[in-house]
Amino acid sequence: MEAGTHVAPPHRRDELAKIFQGWPTAVQNLIQALDPETTNRLEIADIDPLERLVRGRIALLGDSAHATTPTLGQGGCQAIEDAEVLTRYLHTTNISVPDALNRYEKARQDRTAELVLKARKRTSTIYGHEPSATQQWYQDLKQEPPETVINALAKVILAGPLG
Numbered sequence: 001m002e003a004g005t006h007v008a009p010p011h012r013r014d015e016l017a018k019i020f021q022g023w024p025t026a027v028q029n030l031i032q033a034l035d036p037e038t039t040n041r042l043e044i045a046d047i048d049p050l051e052r053l054v055r056g057r058i059a060l061l062g063d064s065a066h067a068t069t070p071t072l073g074q075g076g077c078q079a080i081e082d083a084e085v086l087t088r089y090l091h092t093t094n095i096s097v098p099d100a101l102n103r104y105e106k107a108r109q110d111r112t113a114e115l116v117l118k119a120r121k122r123t124s125t126i127y128g129h130e131p132s133a134t135q136q137w138y139q140d141l142k143q144e145p146p147e148t149v150i151n152a153l154a155k156v157i158l159a160g161p162l163g
């Protein structure tokens, strides 16, 4: 969709029903169970990886540090990893808070930047910039055994600090 399209809350369930017309009954039931007045309708955006996550005694984490598109399902996961790593350095430092924050930044910057850019790359496939590529992606997904999806998720997690 074009940026800036607006659908008022009372019409959001109808819009979804129209978009997902022809999908299995479970999907239709889910849509009908929604309360359109409390259904968020969000534009998807990310930000370029930041040059710094830390200045002095101030650190960014979670979306404020690396807002990403939801195409890898990693935004919340990365916020949890940030919190774990930050806590670990703050607990173990005997130097200073800024030193712990700098270590946090070093540990997190490349990891989160890589995932933001990977998710961005996937966005054009998943959200129909090229309709044929999107169709092919959903077609492949239908055939994909569940273990392949789980293994791909596990690979992302195991490459991080909680792996």
Ligand SMILES: Cc1cc2nc3c(=O)[nH]c(=O)nc-3n(C[C@H](O)[C@H](O)[C@H](O)COP(=O)(O)OP(=O)(O)OC[C@H]3O[C@@H](n4cnc5c(N)ncnc54)[C@H](O)[C@@H]3O)c2cc1C
Residues within 6 Å of the ligand: 042, 061, 062, 063, 064, 070, 072, 073, 074, 075, 076, 077, 078, 079
């Ligand atoms: C459609 C969609 C699907 C997603 N799917 C996944 C997924 O499958 N897996 C996954 O891991 N992640 C997913 N995410 C991403 C995930 O939701 C976010 O990355 C995560 O919530 C970021 O956490 P956060 O704590 O950094 O920020 P937020 O969750 O945005 O929390 C920030 C909080 O700060 C509050 N706040 C803002 N300004 C102020 C202020 N001035 N004073 C006080 N409080 C303030 C806000 O109200 C909010 O509660 C998805 C996101 C979207 C939109």
